[in-house]
Amino acid sequence: MTSIKELAKKLDIPYHFLAKILQDLVYKGLLTSQKGPTGGFALGMPAKDITLFHIVEAIDGVGFTNRCVLGFPECSGKNPCAVHEQWAGLRDGIYQMLVGRNIAEIAKEMRKPEYRAVAR
Amino acid sequence: MTSIKELAKKLDIPYHFLAKILQDLVYKGLLTSQKGPTGGFALGMPAKDITLFHIVEAIDGVGFTNRCVLGFPECSGKNPCAVHEQWAGLRDGIYQMLVGRNIAEIAKEMRKPEYRAVAR
DNA sequence: ACAATTTCGGACTTTTTTGTCCTATATTAC
DNA sequence: GTAATATAGGACAAAAAAGTCCGAAATTGT
Ligand code: FES
Ligand code: FES
DSSP: OBOHHHHHHHHTOOHHHHHHHHHHHHHTTSEEEEOSTTOEEEESSOGGGOBHHHHHHHHTOOGGGTSOTTOOSOOOTTSOOTTHHHHHHHHHHHHHHHHTOBHHHHHHHTOSTTOOOOOO | OBOHHHHHHHHTOOHHHHHHHHHHHHHTTSEEEEOSTTOEEEESSOGGGOBHHHHHHHHTOOGGGTSOTTOOSOOOTTSOOTTHHHHHHHHHHHHHHHHTOBHHHHHHHTOSTTOOOOOO
16 A cells, blocks of 8 residues: 555655546546555556556547547448558557556566656 | 638538638648638648648647657657557557548548548 | 728637645544 | 544636637738
8 A cells, every 4th residue: 555645755746636646546446545544545456457558548548449540420441531441450559559568567677767757 | 722711611610710720720831821802721732742640740749759658758769668669660650651641632532421520 | 092801810718627725534543 | 432644525726728709911803
């Protein structure tokens, strides 16, 4: 269990700002939380099972998987846009990229101090 | 030359709303414009030369071509993120998809009434 | 020169997103 | 049971984005 206070200090971002993010992630199911002393936040499932796709789903949404990339009302082979075929392949590639990585692996890879989350 | 009035009617979107978009596209170089009667807007270069990439560049920006897809401060082989390699391929695929289509081709393909731009 | 038409660019308003703060509620240890 | 500590959730504020409007400037035809 990690508390907001602790995490906010480590990440050097405002307490209340972080609080809202974490609470949202609890709501989305990615984290669990516990109140009271010794309370805090923890992963909602084993790190091995949390993929980048889960995170993108919680933070940005995954509408890209079924929406037309050119913005047309629907994406289907019935009425394909100019890049429908090409996009189908790329979209699948992105999906595979996201589901193929879990945060247990990633955490292991990212043990270098150079890696710091940053506001886009 | 097409006027705002005419286009707004065809697309069934507010006049002033469209005006701002067109003026922005002139500023970005995608369109040219002329004032006065018989004035209006026209393509800034031959339709054959305007690719989807130009349009994405003008509307959304093309930061995706050199930014880390996970949001880290920089994207380079020196300090690759967990999906840097995979993303490099996909990113290039997207780029090729965008530069490989010009609006002359697309216009020809999209002569069907089913195709209507829509606010996402 | 004048009147009509059309874009230009900034001001303004509204809506959405982002960020902050405060009170309530749950949990723990004593 | 009480005090301390932690998250929950809504209210509030600020900032950004999206959309609207209007007067100015340019162009055309008479
Ligand atoms: S219709 Fe455009 S991506 Fe499928
Ligand atoms: S470092 Fe993340 S995509 Fe290159």
